[in-house]
Amino acid sequence: MEYILVSTGDRAARIASKLPDCIIIDRDANSAKRLAERGFEVLNEDASNPEVLARFDTDSKIILADDDEFNLKVAKVAKLLGFEVFAIARDEEKCWLYESEGISRICGSVEALLSTIFEKNRYFEIKVGEEMDGKTLKEYDAGEDCMVISIFRDGKVLQPFPELEMRAGDTLALVCGEQVRLTKNPFDNILLLKSEMTEKEIKEAEMVAERFGANLIVFEKVGNAYACVLEGRSDSVNLEEAVKILKRSDEFDLIATTLKEKNEDVLKLLVSSFPTLILSGKEDYRKILALVNNSNPDVMINIAKAFSRFFGKVKVLFLDEEQIKHFSKFTETGLEVEVSTGNPMVDAVREFKSGYNLVILSLTNDVGNIDRGILWKIILDKETSVVVVE
Numbered sequence: 001m002e003y004i005l006v007s008t009g010d011r012a013a014r015i016a017s018k019l020p021d022c023i024i025i026d027r028d029a030n031s032a033k034r035l036a037e038r039g040f041e042v043l044n045e046d047a048s049n050p051e052v053l054a055r056f057d058t059d060s061k062i063i064l065a066d067d068d069e070f071n072l073k074v075a076k077v078a079k080l081l082g083f084e085v086f087a088i089a090r091d092e093e094k095c096w097l098y099e100s101e102g103i104s105r106i107c108g109s110v111e112a113l114l115s116t117i118f119e120k121n122r123y124f125e126i127k128v129g130e131e132m133d134g135k136t137l138k139e140y141d142a143g144e145d146c147m148v149i150s151i152f153r154d155g156k157v158l159q160p161f162p163e164l165e166m167r168a169g170d171t172l173a174l175v176c177g178e179q180v181r182l183t184k185n186p187f188d189n190i191l192l193l194k195s196e197m198t199e200k201e202i203k204e205a206e207m208v209a210e211r212f213g214a215n216l217i218v219f220e221k222v223g224n225a226y227a228c229v230l231e232g233r234s235d236s237v238n239l240e241e242a243v244k245i246l247k248r249s250d251e252f253d254l255i256a257t258t259l260k261e262k263n264e265d266v267l268k269l270l271v272s273s274f275p276t277l278i279l280s281g282k283e284d285y286r287k288i289l290a291l292v293n294n295s296n297p298d299v300m301i302n303i304a305k306a307f308s309r310f311f312g313k314v315k316v317l318f319l320d321e322e323q324i325k326h327f328s329k330f331t332e333t334g335l336e337v338e339v340s341t342g343n344p345m346v347d348a349v350r351e352f353k354s355g356y357n358l359v360i361l362s363l364t365n366d367v368g369n370i371d372r373g374i375l376w377k378i379i380l381d382k383e384t385s386v387v388v389v390e
Helices: 009-016 029-037 068-081 092-100 110-118 178-184 199-212 239-249 264-271 298-311 321-330 344-353 372-380
Strands: 003-006 022-025 061-064 084-088 105-107 122-127 146-153 156-158 171-176 189-194 215-222 225-230 233-237 254-257 276-278 288-292 314-318 335-339 358-362 385-389
Touching (some): 003 068, 061 068, 061 110, 068 084, 092 105, 264 276, 264 385, 288 298, 298 358, 358 372
Parallel strands (some): 189 254
Antiparallel strands (some): 146 171, 215 225
16 A cells, blocks of 8 residues: 555545545544545544554555644654654644654645655646547556546546546546656666576576666676676675665666575575566566565566566466455556465466466565465476566
């Protein structure tokens, strides 16, 4: 979940309709019911209760848009839990109280709040004309820098998904900007950790970089160290030191390398900092599978979306039906979604064996009960390349 909005009534609707992937926490039962009827995802709870916010990942942004007294109670809890917090102050004279709770992003209006959240992104709305009537969202080209975040129809807000059919008179809410482009193509710089690599594996890394329009930087392994240029100087460092420096530089988006044998420590070190592509020498990725074996699969979904845009359709296999709540993230992408209805491990293995050029999976592996040994067989399979996320 990208945004957690603590608010109520029309104000909650006004803000949530302009945010992608948002849940409203409304402490008023009647208001929560009305918001749900209008198509919003709503939780009728008291957000000042630490147990409520603790259910969410701290990567989510919390927006406080209730009255000041309640906002401040929630702010105290949210900061203790480690969330990034935005707030609308009803009374400007109380801004210092927000600052005393460590909230620096304080706004005086909904418009100012949205401007602060989106920063360089732009929000706007367009009407659906007769020529688009009956077409699905995945047929609508919003452009590289834009995405549809809401659809307004007959006084209701619809959450976007690829097969949703547009109607003449609908209003599409879009966000455009650099951050949207990065979501659609998250790979600007790819690092190739070159160690005992075949020519085919090197060419695969070059193919991926070319397809994404990314820079490919090569670190050559010499003995037990990597010869590279880091922080303006030529050096040889071990893998752990290299990863630390790379993470600090915040310049790389994907690591490409090979694994000849199971090494849990090395792979964990890599994926804790960057998604990692295990190369197998593929010339192209004609069949791609995302095995959603992670309870917080946002990174996997973004990577699957990116590969679908540059390589074609990606099959996404959810191993738990609870994960289908992430379906709304799939707008305008070529993703084929399926949910495991039997034994998730059996379904995952069966699907993998049907033959894929690329598989996307999580090393955390906390959904689907996939045996660790089977997971590693997939990672080390010589016929399939694998993108591993944390």
